[in-house]
Amino acid sequence: MLKLFPQSLGFWSVTLFLTTVALLGATSVNALWMMESLGRQSRTAAQNAATLTEQAQRLQERTLTMERSARQFLILNDTSFRDRYMDAWKEAQQALRAVKANSGLHQPVFNEWLDTSETAGAVLARSFDEAGKQQRFLFAQLAHLRELNDEIAQDVRVGIANRNDSFLHELDRQRTLLMWQLIAVGGIAVVLIVAWHLGFARPLRRVVDAIHQLGENRLADPVVIAGPGDLRQLGVQLDWLRRRLLSSDEEKTRVLHHVSHELKTPLAALREGVALLDEGIIGPLEPRQREITGILQQNVLTLQARIEDLLRYQTIAWQARRLTRVAVDVREVLENTVEDQKLQWQARNLEVSITGPNAVITADGEKLAMVVGNLLSNAIRFSPEGGTVALSCMQADGSTIIECADDGPGIPAAEAARIFEPFYRGGGQPAVASPGHGIGLSIVRELVEAHGGIVELVAAGPGARFRITLPDESH
Structure with missing residues (x-):
């Protein structure tokens, strides 16, 4: 890990961020380019289809004009109709060339149409009498032109349909390509996230654990942090602080x-x-x-x-500051503590009760027994003859709660804020209470806070009720 990430956390953070932005940007640009390309193809195909349809229709109209003009010339012997035929023939040839250019087709039908139209034109170019003699042949050629027009129109429709199919195929291909690009980007993003977790999240969590370790004064274990250079340097500084402490x-x-x-x-x-x-x-x-x-x-x-x-x-x-954490049953600790002090509370004719289910937490069993023992010893000292002491445990909201309550005189409100100070002894203690030295509750606070918990006075008379809240999982 040290060799994989020699640079600083900031360097790798910026690098991973820019890499992610570059991947997303490249994918977005590629998607826009695909959309623009497909849009151009679609517009071109639509324009080409419109042009082909228009020119094919124009070819049919001009061919019909040619046939009508030829019939009128043969009936009326008016050369203006022959001229009209020639003009319509030129326009039909232009339409035919436009269809051929836009369709991309190179079928013999185009040449056949030109040959047939030239043959019909050659007949009309003759004198009226000679053209009349070949009238049946001329009308057959013009009828054949109509057939060729229908064939060309059919080819145009097929060509347009083929182009539409090609466009749809290209659209599917581009969509599939874009999907695979997104999958690839997603995979790379997952790899980057895993790399961040392995390279940075773990070292950062180790920094938090090391600070928590120093806060709990667990100073025996050295602080070693892998990862980027600045985090390793931070680990060196934290270990230096550990040695100083x-x-x-x-x-x-x-x-x-x-x-x-x-x-x-x-x-x-x-x-x-x-x-x-x-x-x-x-x-x-x-x-x-x-x-x-x-x-x-x-x-x-x-x-x-x-x-x-x-x-x-x-x-x-x-x-x-040096806790040995194991799985501890809080209910069992309460029962053992009550049994250990049985002579004391029986000598005062007290009744001691324990309520609550079994609750297993990770803690130092010896230190936890010392906490409960101090609270119970205080409750016995301050309880009146024949009184009661209640111990209870419960689990709620991810924490284990221990309470110790007595029916003694309680603690005055003016003294409640100082009872956990070392060597502080409140005034007005009853005659039944043997003199103490003021360190019992301060020891309770030290040990509870070492476990990451809190101890508080939740009721101050009549009687006193102390509550200890311990996290189920200590770090």
């Missing part, structure tokens, strides 16, 4: 671990020092001093928990 992630993880290690060392010393003070190693503490050491000890433990939460959140966020 991978290096940045690794550097960020190293910095975070180093910082946490640097914090843990003095934090451990501080915790030990506060413990020694609290135990009275350096002497008994007064009540006020013991209260202060208690505050210090509590804050040291809180700080340690925050550092551990930060590391945990960073680890999970990093893992979210």
Whole structure:
């Protein structure tokens, strides 16, 4: 593919466009030329047929005039009728030559007509008495001219019919030729479309997939794009970006671990020092001093928990970018998660229900279980004693929807926009809820978005209802 399309996408796009336009233009010009040629042939044939018909009719009229003039001359002995015969004979000869020229026929009938008319003319050219003696012969020659006229008229009609047949045959031939040209152009167009798909559509789709891959932070797989030179160069740049992002992630993880290690060392010393003070190693503490050491000890433990939460959140966020996608049954994930947390919700005397059919999607089963586990854990913490938690799944519009609802106090509207932020803990939590660290819902959002889905709060009291929408086919 790299060798077939070394030029740029723009070059090949323009080339394919101009090729298609040239093919369509050539076909159109050829079709117009065919129509013009057939039109000229049709007009010529029509004019020729009209001329032949007119000249054949004129030949018959002049022959009838010749016969009438000959009879009148023989009866009245008036030379003007003989002159009229000669004039009609000349005009008949002109009509005969026109018929012969326009019909393209070279039959003996034309020569026979000329010989017969000359013979009759020679009889009339004699004296009245001599012509009268050959009257029967003369009338026989003139009658033969009428027969020859009928034969010529018949030949003209046959010639016109043959020309019409030839024109129709040529019309059929040109129509067949044009049809095959259109089929050839259509075939070439299909080849060009296939070439575009193989040479350009696939690389462009690979560019989209590569951008989606980087957006999901799946940085382990290299980006390789075949096709035109500029798309290959874009692939090189995207792979460079992938390596930069991978290096940045690794550097960020190293910095975070180093910082946490640097914090843990003095934090451990501080915790030990506060413990020694609290135990009275350096002497008994007064009540006020013991209260202060208690505050210090509590804050040291809180700080340690925050550092551990930060590391945990960073680890999970990093893992979210490296999903192992397989076929996962969402209903089965819900059932396994409920079973794993059975002791927690039974200790609170809660009722947990699961509704919905089996729904198989392409996802990371371990990460999806972590999402459902965090939502269920939150619902258990905030649900009142003896309350209910409802889990459900369904498929609609090409997506799989997971919902988790409880009948706890719900989430205030003022806090709904921030509940997915890391380390955010809303105020006004009920006494039954054990203190959290504010990373559960942020982890849910990280993992859901890594799958190309969305998570949202669809009801904020009484009770809370979270909805996760996942595409059935993840890319």
